[in-house]
Amino acid sequence: MRKFIMMWSILAVLAAICLSYAAERPAEWTKVRNEYVAEGHNFCEICGSKKDIEVHHVKPWAKWPDLRYDKSNLITLCRSKYWGFDCHWAVGHGGNTRWENPWVRDDVKYLKDLISKDKNAITDGRSDEYLKYIRARVKEFNIIGNRGL
Ligand SMILES: [Zn+2]
Numbered sequence: 793m794r795k796f797i798m799m800w801s802i803l804a805v806l807a808a809i810c811l812s813y814a815a816e817r818p819a820e821w822t823k824v825r826n827e828y829v830a831e832g833h834n835f836c837e838i839c840g841s842k843k844d845i846e847v848h849h850v851k852p853w854a855k856w857p858d859l860r861y862d863k864s865n866l867i868t869l870c871r872s873k874y875w876g877f878d879c880h881w882a883v884g885h886g887g888n889t890r891w892e893n894p895w896v897r898d899d900v901k902y903l904k905d906l907i908s909k910d911k912n913a914i915t916d917g918r919s920d921e922y923l924k925y926i927r928a929r930v931k932e933f934n935i936i937g938n939r940g941l
């Protein structure tokens with residue numbers, strides 16, 4: 793009998809874990825995300841790729857619950873590495889999935905302009921230089937933020 797109760801407790805805990813994961817990104821998000829993509833945001837705002845797109849929250853999901861389904865808080869980036877870097881990871885998050893880049897819109901515009909005007913910016917290191925700058929600035933912002941300043 794005790795074994796039976798223990799088995800059910802384990803199952804209950806597992807079910808709770810599964811439900812909490814599902815609650816993290818509910819059906820409402822899938823709906824809003826798909827609508828956003830269908831409304832013309834089906835390509836990466838940096839490199840233009842339609843492959844491996846990510847609908848990114850400018851103000852993060854966890855920190856801004858009121859803006860989770862607000863389309864003005866969304867931007868399409870990608871993981872395709874079309875221009876040699878992971879647009880979502882490097883620009884959306886400054887190189888760390890836990891980090892928030894509050895300057896993401898400016899950085900997207902800067903990189904898009906830089907590379908679309910001159911593809912040499914990828915090979916001569918100018919885009920890498922800017923990505924390093926993003927990473928340093930975003931890292932500082934997130935570390936200071938976590939200290940509660
Ligand atoms: Zn993101």
Ligand SMILES: [Zn+2]
Pocket residue numbers: 836837838839840841869870871872873874879880
């Ligand atoms: Zn991209």
